[in-house]
Amino acid sequence: MKHATHKRRLALLGLLLALPLAGAQDEPERVTIGVSIPAATHGWTGGVNYWAEQAARRLQETYPNLTFVINTAADPSEQANDLQDLLAIHQIDALVVLPFESDPLTQPVAQVKEQGVFITVVDRGLADPSIQDLYVAGDNEAFGRVAGEYFVENLEPGDNIVILRGLPVVIDTQRVDAFNAALEGSGINVLDARHGNWNRDTAFEVMQDFLTRFPDIDAVWASDDDMLEGVLAAVEQAGRAEQIKFIVGGAGKKEVIQRVMEGDELVPVNVTYPPSMIATAMEVTALNYVGGGVPIVGEYLLTSELVTQENAEQFYFPDSPF
Numbered sequence: 001m002k003h004a005t006h007k008r009r010l011a012l013l014g015l016l017l018a019l020p021l022a023g024a025q026d027e028p029e030r031v032t033i034g035v036s037i038p039a040a041t042h043g044w045t046g047g048v049n050y051w052a053e054q055a056a057r058r059l060q061e062t063y064p065n066l067t068f069v070i071n072t073a074a075d076p077s078e079q080a081n082d083l084q085d086l087l088a089i090h091q092i093d094a095l096v097v098l099p100f101e102s103d104p105l106t107q108p109v110a111q112v113k114e115q116g117v118f119i120t121v122v123d124r125g126l127a128d129p130s131i132q133d134l135y136v137a138g139d140n141e142a143f144g145r146v147a148g149e150y151f152v153e154n155l156e157p158g159d160n161i162v163i164l165r166g167l168p169v170v171i172d173t174q175r176v177d178a179f180n181a182a183l184e185g186s187g188i189n190v191l192d193a194r195h196g197n198w199n200r201d202t203a204f205e206v207m208q209d210f211l212t213r214f215p216d217i218d219a220v221w222a223s224d225d226d227m228l229e230g231v232l233a234a235v236e237q238a239g240r241a242e243q244i245k246f247i248v249g250g251a252g253k254k255e256v257i258q259r260v261m262e263g264d265e266l267v268p269v270n271v272t273y274p275p276s277m278i279a280t281a282m283e284v285t286a287l288n289y290v291g292g293g294v295p296i297v298g299e300y301l302l303t304s305e306l307v308t309q310e311n312a313e314q315f316y317f318p319d320s321p322f
Contacts (some may be wrong), residue, residue, distance in 0.1 A: 029289075031067070031094070032069060032092045033066060033286065035071070035095075035096045035282060036073065036079055036095065037098045038079070043251075046321045046322050047320055048275040049321075055068075056068035056282065059282060066286055069086060075100060076100045076104035077104075079105060083109065083111075087117070092117055094285050095112055095120065096120045096278070098124060099126060101167065102169050102170050103127050110128065110131050113131050118288060119133050125171065134300070136300045136301075137171070137300075138272070138301065138302050139304050140174040140304075141174050143304040144175035144180075144182070147271050148182025151182070151188060151221065152182060152183060157187025157188065158187055158188075159218040161191065162191050162220055162221075163193035163220075164194065164196040164221070176223075179223075192210060199227070200230040200233075201230060202227075203226070203227035203228075204233050207220070208238070217243070218244065219248075224249055228249030228250075228267070244266065249267070249271075252307065257312050260308065268308070270315075274302065275322055
């Protein structure tokens with residue numbers, strides 16, 4: 001896809017992608033791949049749902065022996081139940097799972113693994129990574145580092161910033177640690193960092209609190225585009241848009257990318273973390289069954305790139321809900 005440069009952790013992946021064409025003439029066994037993802041509780045997961053449906057349709061048309069069963073869950077408990085249904089009712093051979101939260105889903109996924117199912121974990125890692133056969137995600141350390149480097153390059157020592165974190169999961173910690181590491185020695189002051197839960201309304205409330213407590217905020221790392229929209233609403237309501245130099249979100253929401261394309265001074269850049277990674281995970285998982293018998297294991301990370309006005313067009317997908 002044109003929107004991501006892939007950091008390959010799977011040797012010769014480009015060669016493997018060509019293998020299904022050579023083996024498609026055979027009569028392969030029927031394979032059922034379960035896909036368990038969060039419901040569209042915010043923009044990014046809405047994008048995940050969209051790309052999962054697109055990938056399932058495309059892969060089933062290309063490989064008639066593959067069947068994809070997609071379940072969406074509104075909370076960790078529902079997702080755990082979905083995993084049992086995928087195993088008991090659909091008798092899945094492989095599972096592609098984006099955990100709603102890391103800890104509550106670790107044991108349910110382990111129970112599926114015990115039944116001989118191939119496990120691909122996407123994005124929010126499990127508490128025990130030994131359960132997975134394959135891990136597909138954005139490079140969360142790069143996500144935080146790229147944003148942090150932009151702050152260092154565009155702020156002065158003594159400038160004040162605030163941070164909105166996501167949910168309390170592994171990838172959020174990776175992002176924030178990398179962001180803070182990039183700031184070391186810059187003289188930039190982090191006034192506070194609080195969880196906005198990747199949610200627009202929660203971010204609005206958090207930013208309102210920041211604006212009340214801190215009269216001098218030079219920039220905001222919203223770290224997510226839904227949260228960025230909540231931050232923008234709070235800043236505009238408080239009449240502080242002229243004071244703040246810039247706000248940086250992340251993940252490439254189309255409305256935010258459009259603002260970057262148009263040269264919005266308050267939202268000058270973005271950082272990629274594409275929800276289409278679920279499609280990548282499904283495609284690479286499928287290679288285990290249509291790739292000529294070559295096992296696919298390990299990690300596949302998509303690099304995080306800085307989106308600027310100059311390159312924003314290549315990251316803009318108007319048909320996606322995100």
